[in-house]
Amino acid sequence: MKLNLIFVGFVLLLMSSCITSRSTSPQAVTPHVETQLEMVTRADWGWVPLTDTIPTHEIKYITIHHGGEDFPEDKDVIKYLIGLQSWSRSDKNWIDNPYHYMIDLQGKIYEARPIEYPGDTNTDYDVRGHALICVMGNYENQILSETQFEQLALLTATLADKYGVANDLIKSHKDYTETLCPGKDLYRYLEDGSLIKRVAELRKP
Numbered sequence: 001m002k003l004n005l006i007f008v009g010f011v012l013l014l015m016s017s018c019i020t021s022r023s024t025s026p027q028a029v030t031p032h033v034e035t036q037l038e039m040v041t042r043a044d045w046g047w048v049p050l051t052d053t054i055p056t057h058e059i060k061y062i063t064i065h066h067g068g069e070d071f072p073e074d075k076d077v078i079k080y081l082i083g084l085q086s087w088s089r090s091d092k093n094w095i096d097n098p099y100h101y102m103i104d105l106q107g108k109i110y111e112a113r114p115i116e117y118p119g120d121t122n123t124d125y126d127v128r129g130h131a132l133i134c135v136m137g138n139y140e141n142q143i144l145s146e147t148q149f150e151q152l153a154l155l156t157a158t159l160a161d162k163y164g165v166a167n168d169l170i171k172s173h174k175d176y177t178e179t180l181c182p183g184k185d186l187y188r189y190l191e192d193g194s195l196i197k198r199v200a201e202l203r204k205p
Helices: 004-022 077-090 146-163 183-191 195-204
Strands: 059-066 101-103 109-111 132-135 170-172
Touching: 059 077, 059 146, 059 183, 109 170, 109 195, 146 195, 170 183, 183 195
Parallel strands: 059 132, 059 170, 101 132
Antiparallel strands: 101 109
16 A cells, blocks of 8 residues: 555656646747837827938838937837937938838837938948838847837838848848947847848748
8 A cells, every 4th residue: 555655656746747847848939929010100200391301312222220329118209209300400410310210119110211311320331222220229238029020020021022122131230330230139130140031031922
């Protein structure tokens, strides 16, 4: 009888350890989050129409940036966009916000500078022909979320299809000049090819 109880106890212990092992093992694949391409238009966030113009360009490249400043969760995105537009015009003498599209911490996409006009940058690469996408935040310090990654890939794929941009012409700011932009946590997805792979999956056949 004592031997039977020991055997039963051993079986229960073995079963318990197997169950624990299965429940704590990580999933091999993380599913992509559900995203859709919805944009906050310039009119929706209070964009002030251009008072000046520059020569237009044709999109041949897509180039990814980050804002370069820490962006807390509770920061007012609309106020930030309005302030960025005002600073770009008054302090930098640019015609508008330097980027064509911006993505916030929740992955929401905002229209910025009209895409027919080249963007601007504080560095020395020629931005003519580049569609500029900026992810708000500083990705030297901050961590790109899965939703941001998916929305960035979806926006990039949409623009690449619209303008016929080849996947190998989708790069980042630091691929053209000496800069930390778009930050190490965002850049790693370009460096390891995972962003371009996701863009390719999302592009129309």
